[in-house]
Amino acid sequence: xxxxxxxxxxxxxxxxxxxxxxxxxxxxxxxxxxxxxxxxxxxxxxxxxxxxxxxxxxxxxxxxxxxxxxxxxxxxxxxxxxxxxxxxxxxxxxxxxxxxxxxxxxxxxxxxxxxxxxxxxxxxxxxxxxxxxxxxxxxxxxxxxxxxxxxxxxxxxxxxxxxxxxxxxxxxxxxxxxxxxxxxxxxx
Amino acid sequence: xxxxxxxxxxxxxxxxxxxxxxxxxxxxxxxxxxxxxxxxxxxxxxxxxxxxxxxxxxxxxxxxxxxxxxxxxxxxxxxxxxxxxxxxxxxxxxxxxxxxxxxxxxxxxxxxxxxxxxxxxxxxxxxxxxxxxxxxxxxxxxxxxxxxxxxxxxxxxxxxxxxxxxxxxxxxxxxxxxxxxxxxxxxxxxxxxxxxxxxxxxxxxxxxxxxxxxxxxxxxxxxxxxxxxxxxxxxxxxxxxxxxxxxxxxxxxxxxxxxxxxxxxxxxxxxxxxxxxxxxxxxxxxxxxxxxxxxxxxxxxxxxxxxxxxxxxxxxxxxxxxxxxxxxxxxxxxxxxxxxxxxxxxxxxxxxxxxxxxxx
Amino acid sequence: xxxxxxxxxxxxxxxxxxxxxxxxxxxxxxxxxxxxxxxxxxxxxxxxxxxxxxxxxxxxxxxxxxxxxxxxxxxxxxxxxxxxxxxxxxxxxxxxxxxxxxxxxxxxxxxxxxxxxxxxxxxxxxxxxxxxxxxxxxxxxxxxxxxxxxxxxxxxxxxxxxxxxxxxxxxxxxxxxxxxxxxxxxxxxxxxxxxxxxxxxxxxxxxxxxxxxxxxxxxxxxxxxxxxxxxxxxxxxxxxxxxxxxxxxxxx
Numbered sequence: 025x026x027x028x029x030x031x032x033x034x035x036x037x038x039x040x041x042x043x044x045x046x047x048x049x050x051x052x053x054x055x056x057x058x059x060x061x062x063x064x065x066x067x068x069x070x071x072x073x074x075x076x077x078x079x080x081x082x083x084x085x086x087x088x089x090x091x092x093x094x095x096x097x098x099x100x101x102x103x104x105x106x107x108x109x110x111x112x113x114x115x116x117x118x119x120x121x122x123x124x125x126x127x128x129x130x131x132x133x134x135x136x137x138x139x140x141x142x143x144x145x146x147x148x149x150x151x152x153x154x155x156x157x158x159x160x161x162x163x164x165x166x167x168x169x170x171x172x173x174x175x176x177x178x179x180x181x182x183x184x185x186x187x188x189x190x191x192x193x194x195x196x197x198x199x200x201x202x203x204x205x206x207x208x209x210x211x212x
Numbered sequence: 213x214x215x216x217x218x219x220x221x222x223x224x225x226x227x228x229x230x231x232x233x234x235x236x237x238x239x240x241x242x243x244x245x246x247x248x249x250x251x252x253x254x255x256x257x258x259x260x261x262x263x264x265x266x267x268x269x270x271x272x273x274x275x276x277x278x279x280x281x282x283x284x285x286x287x288x289x290x291x292x293x294x295x296x297x298x299x300x301x302x303x304x305x306x307x308x309x310x311x312x313x314x315x316x317x318x319x320x321x322x323x324x325x326x327x328x329x330x331x332x333x334x335x336x337x338x339x340x341x342x343x344x345x346x347x348x349x350x351x352x353x354x355x356x357x358x359x360x361x362x363x364x365x366x367x368x369x370x371x372x373x374x375x376x377x378x379x380x381x382x383x384x385x386x387x388x389x390x391x392x393x394x395x396x397x398x399x400x401x402x403x404x405x406x407x408x409x410x411x412x413x414x415x416x417x418x419x420x421x422x423x424x425x426x427x428x429x430x431x432x433x434x435x436x437x438x439x440x441x442x443x444x445x446x447x448x449x450x451x452x453x454x455x456x457x458x459x460x461x462x463x464x465x466x467x468x469x470x471x472x473x474x475x476x477x478x479x480x481x482x483x484x485x486x487x488x489x490x491x492x493x494x495x496x497x498x499x500x501x502x503x504x505x506x507x508x509x510x511x512x513x514x515x516x517x518x519x520x521x522x523x524x525x526x527x528x529x530x531x532x533x534x535x536x537x538x539x540x541x542x543x544x545x546x547x548x549x550x551x552x553x554x555x556x557x558x559x560x561x562x563x564x565x566x567x568x569x570x571x572x
Numbered sequence: 573x574x575x576x577x578x579x580x581x582x583x584x585x586x587x588x589x590x591x592x593x594x595x596x597x598x599x600x601x602x603x604x605x606x607x608x609x610x611x612x613x614x615x616x617x618x619x620x621x622x623x624x625x626x627x628x629x630x631x632x633x634x635x636x637x638x639x640x641x642x643x644x645x646x647x648x649x650x651x652x653x654x655x656x657x658x659x660x661x662x663x664x665x666x667x668x669x670x671x672x673x674x675x676x677x678x679x680x681x682x683x684x685x686x687x688x689x690x691x692x693x694x695x696x697x698x699x700x701x702x703x704x705x706x707x708x709x710x711x712x713x714x715x716x717x718x719x720x721x722x723x724x725x726x727x728x729x730x731x732x733x734x735x736x737x738x739x740x741x742x743x744x745x746x747x748x749x750x751x752x753x754x755x756x757x758x759x760x761x762x763x764x765x766x767x768x769x770x771x772x773x774x775x776x777x778x779x780x781x782x783x784x785x786x787x788x789x790x791x792x793x794x795x796x797x798x799x800x801x802x803x804x805x806x807x808x809x810x811x812x813x814x815x816x817x818x819x820x821x822x823x824x
Contacts, residue, residue: 045388048217052390058217060388064243064326083354085474085549086467087387088328235655261655265648266681273645273678277652280639281619285652303642408637408653410660412616416585418631420622420640 027081028166029089031106032153033074034098034119039153043096044075047157049179050172051079059087072101079166094164096156098139100125115163117156135159137210143197149190151197158201169202215390220380223355223391224314225250227362228286231396233312235261235285237274239293242326243382244316247288268296272313276300279309280419282403284366288314290382291332292323298340301375305345305436306421308406310369312362313347313377316385319544327544328382330466333521336379337495344433346440348376348447349495353469356391358384361492367398372443373406379494381517383467383546444496451490454480455505458487460560463502463526464515465491468547472515475552484560494522499529506533510563513555515547516540581606583615588633595795597785598626600752601694602633604762605665608769609636614661619653621646623666623675626700630665644675647682650689661772663690669699672734673708679738683778686743690768690779693734695749696787697806704790708732711809716790731809735782739815745777746770747816751784753802757812767819776818784810 030047034040044060051058062075076089090109095116097103100123103116107128110116115133118125121140137159143150154176161167173195180191204210218226225247228236236251248264255262261278265271271287278285289297294315304311317332319325332339336349348368352358358380365376408417423429453473455461460479464472469490479486489505491498506512511534514523520538527536539555541547580586583606590599609615619637622630623646631638641649646664654662664671671679671693679691698716699705706716706723709731713722723731739747746768750761761783768779784806786798793801 045217048388048390052215052217058389060217060219061383062386064382064386083470083473084389086471086546087383087389088546088548090548090550235652237652263651263655263685266677269645270648270678270681273641273648274652274655276641276645277621277639277649277654278656279652280649281653281656283656285656299642300645303640307640408619408639409657410615410617410619411635411637416631416635416637418638418640420631420638421642422628422640 028079028094028164029092030077030094030096030160031074031089031092031109032077032096032098033072033102033106034153035101036073038098039151040073040098041075043153043157044077046154046172046175047077047079047167049175050167053171053175054167056080057082057084059084061087072105074102074106094160096160097123098152098156099123117159119152119156135163135210137204142200142204146200147193147196149193151194154194155197155201158198159205162202162205169198172198215392217388217390218355219246219388220355220358220384220386221246221316222250223359224288224362224378224380226393227359228312228366229254229258230393231284231363231366233260233284233286233366235274235278235283236287237263237265237271237285238287239265239268239271239289241290241293243318243328243385244288244290244314246385247314268293269300272297272300272311275311276304276309279304279311280408282310282370282407284312284370286312286314288316290316290318291320291335294332294335295340299342301347302341302343302345303421304375305347306343306432307419308373308436309375309419310373311375312365312369313375315377315379317379317381325544326382328467328546329517329542329544330381330468331518331521331542332379333465333494333516333518336377337525344437346495348372348374348443349379349493350376351379351465351492351494352384353466353490355384355387355389357492359391359393363396363398367400368447370400370403372439374439374443379466381466440496447493448496448498448501449492450498450501451488451492453488453490455487455489457485458505458508459485459510459563460513460556461505461509461511462486462488462513462515462552462556463490463522464488465494465522468515468517471547471549472552474549475556478549478553479556479560484556486556486560497525497529499525502526502529503531503533506530509534511559512536513559514538515552517545517547518542581610583609583618583635584633585635588635590633591629592626593789595786595788595798596626597696597752597783598694600758601692601761601783601785604758604765605663605692606634608762608766609661612769612773617659618661618663619657621650621653621662621664623664623670625667625670627665627667627670627694628701644670644673644678646670647675647678647687647689647691651682651685651687654687654689658688663692663769666691666693667700668693668695668697668709668734669707672732676708676732676734679734680741683738683741683744683780686745686777688772688775688777690772691781692765692768693780693782694785695734695782695810696785697731698787698790700787700790704787709734709810711806733810735780735815738780741778743777744780744816745818746779747781748814749782749784749810749812751802751807751812753799764814767817771819774819782810784812
């Protein structure tokens with residue numbers, strides 16, 4: 025049984041919640057069980073947002089994650105907040121463009137990617153959340169890159185033309201994110 | 213129809229619309245505000261009614277108005293908001309007014325917090341309103357069940373002319389998971405025999421909850437309680453997960469049920485005979501079936517996100533057939549599969565030692 | 573040849589005898605309502621909403637469909653009914669303890685939403701059914717069972733002027749205060765209620781009529797004196813008048 029739990033966190037506007045939803049849609053696309061659970065209410069008023077995503081071949085018992093297999097921290101505050109919530113042996117993707125924190129733990133892997141710099145060099149507008157997902161998918165193999173691209177393409181058909189026009193950028197970002205891991209552009 | 217990824221609150225709202233809900237009356241409160249937002253987006257475009265009421269008191273009384281005309285209507289709220297509706301629940305039961313109430317529980321007492329909790333079991337089943345009355349209370353453990361039970365809530369409300377509550381919690385309300393929206397599967401009974409529509413070529417009707425003549429209220433209440441017996445006979449449902457040979461039976465409702473199911477599965481993989489008894493209808497409570505399960509078991513472990521509320525009904529149903537243990541958290545604290553599994557391990561050992569000592 | 577000049581309205585039950593105290597104003601107002609419903613031929617389309625207090629037993633008097641509401645919630649129940657059945661004629665019948673005290677928030681919001689329904693509020697400045705306690709509309713100095721030395725505004729506040737406040741709400745189409753103190757004023761009261769009903773029939777908005785009525789039992793006055801007390805005392809605090817009327821404008 026393959027299953028994977030991930031917390032995605034960032035500040036408002038970075039698309040942490042949407043990245044989680046996109047991951048879930050991709051899981052549904054592949055016929056897997058999945059859950060998404062956001063930090064809600066007063067917790068989301070402070071500007072920091074996060075969500076918990078489970079992907080499994082079996083029914084997910086609880087959508088809430090105490091200790092995650094992985095954390096995607098899109099900024100420094102997220103790294104600080106969720107560093108202790110990674111399972112021993114798990115990993116953390118850190119957006120090193122927005123975090124200068126030194127790793128505190130030795131029992132987890134840190135994948136530091138300067139997502140903002142890379143994404144903005146790649147395309148305008150750029151999507152760090154989607155680039156992070158590309159890296160996550162490539163790293164874990166829990167879902168296929170082709171699936172998320174297909175899901176994004178399908179989603180683009182249901183949104184405004186203005187948003188749909190951003191699909192190529194999104195595809196570029198997710199592919200590049202995967203390539204970062206595949207081609208070992210960062211130290212893993 | 214394929215499964216779609218949907219948030220619990222939105223799934224409930226969408227299911228209500230598919231069930232034929234004509235009116236939504238509500239007042240925002242976390243963690244269920246998405247229900248009202250969804251209704252506010254979609255009901256007006258369908259030509260149906262959406263009102264943000266001045267309070268939860270107003271909301272539920274608007275539901276009463278709609279219900280007296282035999283129209284499917286609902287409100288939704290959370291813990292402290294549901295507290296304000298209790299008077300109306302009692303009145304609805306007495307006057308036999310149908311209506312659907314979605315209760316998405318958060319932490320209490322008081323304003324408490326907005327974390328998921330299950331501490332409003334008493335409020336739903338024993339709660340608040342005056343006099344002898346019972347709501348029908350349905351408890352979903354996942355988004356699919358939230359959809360299916362929302363359908364059922366509308367049907368049962370009209371069928372039995374009684375308020376029906378869908379008792380969910382903040383986890384279910386806020387989470388997304390894949391689920392399927394089937395068509396509304398019920399045939400609802402005709403309401404024209406009792407609904408208010410104006411005394412047109414028929415005697416005037418009234419739907420009221422004051423019954424002053426001597427003996428009238430007792431007679432009415434007895435009749436309504438006969439109806440509750442019928443509901444218990446016809447509508448009681450529960451999930452049986454690996455109960456047939458279970459020595460340790462877990463009892464849990466709502467989202468704790470799904471967490472418990474995972475713990476049971478793991479216990480089985482490790483050779484422990486554990487099962488799960490999960491009431492789907494909390495009212496009527498599946499007491500006879502639970503008693504039968506308890507007779508075959510060595511112990512019951514009741515799991516809840518409160519200080520032990522369903523526990524009273526579990527004990528009453530078990531009625532001494534085996535010991536009943538309780539494990540719960542409150543104030544927004546959650547039970548994880550690991551925590552439940554550890555508790556299972558701890559208690560399972562005592563079963564063997566009790567057996568050796570000849571204790572039952 | 574005999575000419576029928578008086579008949580019992582069809583909208584009253586044939587055997588529905590009023591059970592109010594001698595000199596009470598409820599019977600007069602219920603009859604006015606029944607007459608108007610007959611005049612507009614609305615009996616088959618009416619759903620009346622009762623409230624809590626002496627106003628509660630509508631189903632014992634009216635030959636109309638009746639839904640009962642809890643304390644102060646009649647406008648909510650009425651809203652639910654009317655939104656589901658917009659072609660029905662819906663009115664609430666409440667007292668001052670119900671509409672102006674426990675349920676004034678509901679009254680105000682119903683007016684602000686401009687619900688197409690009508691409220692008739694009997695104001696006898698006390699909680700009649702429970703035995704004459706002070707309500708929100710009780711006059712300063714008025715003796716009640718809870719203000720035995722007379723209502724002292726420093727301790728219990730000032731009387732609430734329901735009609736004046738409801739008139740300020742944008743959704744109110746017609747709002748008046750009337751007093752059923754003599755034949756002339758009873759006719760005026762009927763015309764006010766007629767306009768409030770027409771506001772609903774024409775779909776203009778919320779209609780609200782506050783009716784000053786005597787409560788001889790709890791005022792501890794003989795009926796005739798109680799009725800005079802309305803004109804002499806109560807109207808000086810709760811003046812009669814039309815506070816809002818867009819029905820006239822609509823007719824032009």
